Amino acid sequence: MKSIAILGFGVVGCGVAEVIAMNHERIAKRLGEELVVKKILDIREFPDSPFASLVTNKKEDVFDDPEISIVVETIGGARIAYEYTKMALSAGKTVVTSNKELVSTHGVELVKLARENNCNYLFEASVGGGIPIIRPLHRCLAANKVERIAGIVNGTTNYILTQMAENGSDFDSALKEAQAKGYAEQNPSADIDGIDAQRKIAILSTIALDGAYVDPTKLFTVGITAITTKDMEYAREMNASIKLLAVFENDDEGAFAYVAPHLVSKEHPLACANDVFNAIMVTGNAVGDAMFYGQGAGKMATASAVVGDVMDAAEHETRDAHVAEWFEAGDVLAPIEKHHISVLLRLPADVSEDTVSEAFPEISMQPCVYEAEGEKAFILGKEGDMTEAQLAVGLESFENIISVIRIF
């Protein structure tokens, strides 16, 4: 019998208990022994839960119990979760988590602590929810230099953008709908400002860089709050969707990581991810493009990934599981100013084409196939001849800019 504890009985923690209960027999057959949730640590009580008898508010019940060798951390945040994770790893207990904030903030320390204590820190569920991505990237694609990762990694913003595209809702009402459906928090900033996506691409970038730590707080990030119904009209006319992409690129000019809304052609496989679905495309120098698609959040999907990690840990205790060592490596990313991009630029109709040419000298420019009334719209940098720095300088020439959206 393998005993585990769950720290934090919120949505995902509860999902973990439910998945283990639902697939109890299958899991036991696979592991050759029963997998049992022995304790659930939470300051709250859950008298109506079928798991009520397991709930404790005494942390000793978990950390001092030598039978509990695997701990699931589904508390969230980087405070108590951080303390408890360190406590568990220090005691030689493997920790499995879906906590992207903690992994992206303290991953280097926690992976190291796990190694030192001959246990594991596993976080398949921290990116892409139920979608297998961490282990495939680290393990199956190990023979590749990862040239690019481009992902729709935040379900909330993808839901909002899908509603805006399909129903013509504006941002505010699409956000309200997402909140009403429980897809967005009452304080939605972490999602709509791209913070959640930032953390996830930082984790994937670190793995793609073989453990060289990428700090999420330093990534160039644009959220979706400025996207309008008119932008959606342009997207439709261009046979594209607007998606919040989290991107890692590693080319001759260095490694870049950033988050921003992009126009993505409807012909591109990433465009098939609508509503709360996630999709992550990885481009390797041997494999070419490989894409991973599925439910990037939600109780049971996220729990699926957590319990998968728990089973891996149970089968292979005391060996290194799926993550290589993470280490501080200074500034592993190149300055975003050097990154090459192309954009759709919307300007008031009274701006002359010459003014635009002067603002963006020697940069490729073409009129957009579509222009809304009272506007001029241009595609800039299509030939890979414009950097973020050049865009920023050029934009300074204009008093009124209707919008700028990057093109994937």
Add this chain to the structure above:
Amino acid sequence: MKSIAILGFGVVGCGVAEVIAMNHERIAKRLGEELVVKKILDIREFPDSPFASLVTNKKEDVFDDPEISIVVETIGGARIAYEYTKMALSAGKTVVTSNKELVSTHGVELVKLARENNCNYLFEASVGGGIPIIRPLHRCLAANKVERIAGIVNGTTNYILTQMAENGSDFDSALKEAQAKGYAEQNPSADIDGIDAQRKIAILSTIALDGAYVDPTKLFTVGITAITTKDMEYAREMNASIKLLAVFENDDEGAFAYVAPHLVSKEHPLACANDVFNAIMVTGNAVGDAMFYGQGAGKMATASAVVGDVMDAAEHETRDAHVAEWFEAGDVLAPIEKHHISVLLRLPADVSEDTVSEAFPEISMQPCVYEAEGEKAFILGKEGDMTEAQLAVGLESFENIISVIRIF
């Protein structure tokens, strides 16, 4: 230094040598030691290859060399490859392969032999080419009961069907084009008759059933040779694509596995896989739908998966890697006759609707939104009320059937 040998210097074998050469530094950094191709066994000589000096035709150079602990088998087929694989595993050498025929035919014996000799038999590349699928299915989705796998797993047939859909080519000319481009063999039967897809879904089904062996030769299989340009016209009018799907289903009525062309709605993520691309959707009772997309064949993509397995083996020698034990379990699949389906049925215009109703009593029936000239077209079984057996019986009532295509 970790020394490996490659058996069979065809397209994939050559790709393996090239990927290791191309990403030599990265691989060494990751493994903490160099990965070296020491010998390449082939009866042919390759004087112009940069790897010419490694080529040998003496099998002792591989099997009697204790330094070679990992062997890549890229011979193909189930004869010499079978003998050599047994020889290597018996000598305690881990074997990594892309050979779906061998895995699907002799997997039980070979996985067992690997276990007995404290080494591994790894075959990530046998399904989906470069796409991570075997390990994610076995490992990341371990907490799930797999309810369905539906995959476009054969690039050749997907290329042919894409050409027919997009350019209006008929089957014969699309096949000729695929042959001219090197996507199809001169004897294309293994692809167009669905044999290759059969083997791949048998491997995935065995994994989904926790190792209970599924014999590919017993699967209900329909190839794509009967698909016509008129079928493509129907698909277009129905906003669907025709895809050769390899399917595993596990529901209350039992487990089913089969291969057949299906109408797939263009709204479905699987429809984004065109040309030679593959896509495999796995539905688990916790994760919901997760899809894996990428290059299902080709030199470097397949080699990417092979070298990924080699690196896993190098990092974790003598432990069980990603496949559970496979075992003979008798008839693990339910008879396909019991499987519920819906179909598009095309009949000559002179057939009356009453005749169709009589042929399919108590089965839901609706006219297709589109009918080509001189035809009648029906959708049958949309309400889950028709089995393969009922379809077969019903079809006996008609002398002339233009076509029957399953609907996904």
